[in-house]
Structures are given as structure tokens and as C-alpha cells.
Amino acid sequence: MMQCPSCESNVTFQKELFRGAHCEVCGSMLFVPATYSRVLVAIAIITAEALLWAGNIRKLFYPALGVQFGFLASLFLGFPVAFLILTAMVRTIPHFIPPRLVGRQTRTVTTLGLIP
Numbered sequence: 001m002m003q004c005p006s007c008e009s010n011v012t013f014q015k016e017l018f019r020g021a022h023c024e025v026c027g028s029m030l031f032v033p034a035t036y037s038r039v040l041v042a043i044a045i046i047t048a049e050a051l052l053w054a055g056n057i058r059k060l061f062y063p064a065l066g067v068q069f070g071f072l073a074s075l076f077l078g079f080p081v082a083f084l085i086l087t088a089m090v091r092t093i094p095h096f097i098p099p100r101l102v103g104r105q106t107r108t109v110t111t112l113g114l115i116p
Contacts, residue, residue, distance in 0.1 A: 048082035
């Protein structure tokens with residue numbers, strides 16, 4: 001189970017937590033950390049490329065496009081496959097490895113407090 005960082009109440013996993021959801025007890029905004037999402041994306045891309053490599057998909061592209069463009073075509077084919085894998089991972093992995101929820105989403109751009 002995941003816990004709210006403000007009131008430490010148990011929070012059940014919902015896919016809305018990736019965009020932000022309110023805690024049912026204290027009402028604070030909860031987010032899944034960006035690092036957790038980035039790790040899921042990286043694992044999905046690596047898994048997709050490994051599946052394409054194991055399935056010898058590159059042999060379809062190399063004779064027609066040559067080695068350089070065939071490699072790029074097989075690499076770009078991995079992104080739609082990775083999206084499908086990521087769709088399944090987002091719904092299953094948090095039940096086995098729950099993320100640590102954060103109270104606010106940290107951003108890479110600082111607005112100096114000018115935007116509320």
C-alpha cells in the first residue's frame with residue numbers, strides 16, 4: 001500500500017495518481033514521482049528493443065533498406081511496441097512495486113514564485 005505524505009493514510013493505487021489525485025482523508029494533491037515514471041518508460045523501451053532483437057525483426061529491414069536505415073527502422077519500430085508494453089506496465093507494476101507518493105510535482109523550471 002502507498003501512503004499519503006501529509007497524513008500518512010493508506011492510498012489505493014489509481015492510474016489517476018500519475019496526473020495527480022486528491023487524498024481522500026486530508027484532500028492534499030498526490031503525485032507519482034517523475035523518476036518512477038521515467039524508469040517505467042526506460043524499462044518499456046529496453047524490453048521492446050530486446051523483443052524486436054530476439055524476434056529478428058531487423059532481418060526484414062536490412063535487405064530492403066541497407067544496414068544503416070534498416071537499423072533505424074527497426075529502432076523506430078520499437079517505440080510503438082514500447083508504448084503497448086508501457087500501457088500494460090502502468091496498470092500492473094505499481095501493484096507489485098508501489099511508488100512513494102509526493103505531495104507536489106517538482107519541475108525543472110523555476111518560476112521564482114511569480115505564477116501561483
